[in-house]
Amino acid sequence: MNILLKAARIVCPDNKELHLKKRDILIKKGTIEKIAATIDAPSNTKLVDLKNLHISLGWLDTGVSFGEPGHEERETIAHGLYVAAKSGFTDIILYSSTEPVPDTSSDVVFLKERGHGKPTRLYPMGTLTKKGEGKDLAELFDMKNAGAVAFYDFKKQVANPNLLKIALQYAQNFDGLVFSFPQDGNIKGVGVAHEGIMSTTLGLKGIPSLAEELQIARDLFILEYTGGKLHIPTISTSESVKLIANAKKKGLDVTCSVAIHNLVHTDEMLSDFDTNFKVSPPLRTKQDVKALIKGIKDGTIDYVTSDHIPIDVEEKRVEFDNAADGSLGLESAFGALNHIFGLEETISILTKGHSRFGLQNLVIKEGEKACITLFDPEVEYSFGVDHILSTSKNSMFLGAPMKGKVYGVINNDHILI
The missing domain is CATH 2.30.40.10 (Urease, subunit C, domain 1)
Structure with missing residues (x-):
């Protein structure tokens, strides 16, 4: 053509x-x-x-979920890639959030084949551990050879510090990128919202910032010991920005991202118990939002992701405590970022990240x-609702x-x- x-x-x-x-x-x-x-x-x-x-050059989103396989009612891969293309993204990194999770090379091949030949290219992650259960390492080398661009137990902490140590050491043999979700599950407990004035006022169980910061501090200590490539996805607190800035000053090979919604909204949006605002990590405070935006501007935060997670209405139209985490983000990504940062900085944000995931930098x-x-x-x-192209409609x-x-x-x- x-x-x-x-x-x-x-x-x-x-x-x-x-x-x-x-x-x-x-x-x-x-x-x-x-x-x-x-x-x-x-x-x-x-x-x-x-x-x-x-x-501009085509845009990359470093963190997207669809539903297929396992939850096609949320979003199929074909339709999800259509949404991504209409939202301006020529490349997306697909989270390991399917059911079953992609923990073998054949799973990775399946995902690549489902995305083949579309206007938006799909690059799958594999899980870090078998079945994403956090016990034994998955087939990292085989998945890398099959096309996995990173390894991530989706939205789950690597609870065993020795497992993260071994993963970082092993992945160095084939230049593998290890993801570690920044949230200590023991400290989070059954929390559903940022621990602060709003959660106390609303009677919601809190997730302290400490849950994120303690996990990041531990992971960075391990990275300093092992070497390797570590990515910390979707940070949300001001102290997390400081921890990563200090690690970079030491020369550690660490990158991080932030979800767009954590740059736009705060926990004050929970006052009506709207479950579209229930995400993981949770919406934080104005002080955190300010620090995150500053972290993007000074280069501490490497990438901004839509953290696009379609959830069907049955899992959102329930009590706040029981609602599934996640919000759509692809369709609103450009408009939200351009509103905050202006055109040139927004385009710089949206066109970053290819080399980190081993993708070709085009011009x-x-x-x-x-x-x-x-x-x-x-x-x-x-x-508005008419701007949502996704099958699911859970946009904050x-x-x-x-x-x-x-x-x-x-x-x-x-x-x-």
Whole structure:
């Protein structure tokens, strides 16, 4: 397929020659053939001429759940990748949150095959331990060879410190990336919300910040001893930012991410017991939000993730204590981030992370494969039900102010707008 983008403003902070320039871009058979001020459309070419069209390198989300296999009623892989593409993401890292969990090479191959040939590329994680039970290491090397980009027992702490030590040591043999969820389950207990004024007022069992910070401190001590590559997903407290900043100053190979909703909302949103705001880790305080945003700006926090977790209505329309954790995040990601950070910083955030997961870093350049996200960064609106494309509808962003509309993507020799 041939595609001609007309008058597209290129947002590419790392390329001074093209950054914020308005150009026509001709794409033939998935490859950028020409970038120029004006290009006449050849025959048999799809013309893309959209209002206030901006483009950037395709976006990466480092943490997404769907439902398949096990919970197809929440979201299938095919439809989830459609949602990701319409939300601007050309690449997603798929959490090991399926049922059964992906703890063998054949499981990883299955997930890759289900995502093959779509406009959004899918890169699966494998579990760190067999069945995700935290007892014995899974087949890490075999899963790596099958295409797993990291190893993670989804939203579960690595309770056994010796197991994390062995995992970090073993994974160094094949450059494996180990995830460790930052929450001590013993300290969390049966908590369902941030431990503070709001949880006390509402009578909800609290999850202290200590549950996260103690786990991170322990993991960083182990990493300092073993070496290796550690990623700490979805941190949520101000002290966590400090702990990771200090570890980086020591030269430890650690990265971390934060969920977008922890940059937008605080535990004050729980006042109506709306279960869409029940997530793990929980929403924290204004002080934590401020520290997390500062951590992104100064580079302590490496990646921002949608932490997209579809949950069907039956598991959300129950008492707050019994509701499943999770919120949608793909559809609202760009609008929420652009509202907070502005265009250039948002694009820098959304295009980071490829090398950490062993993925190819692409560029917008003649002769290169087209991996492009299309959007209008100026549209302002409130996020509504009509903006949700996912099968499940559990979004905590309903009513939140957004800035920016995504048109779609050009990737994998596909166009979806």
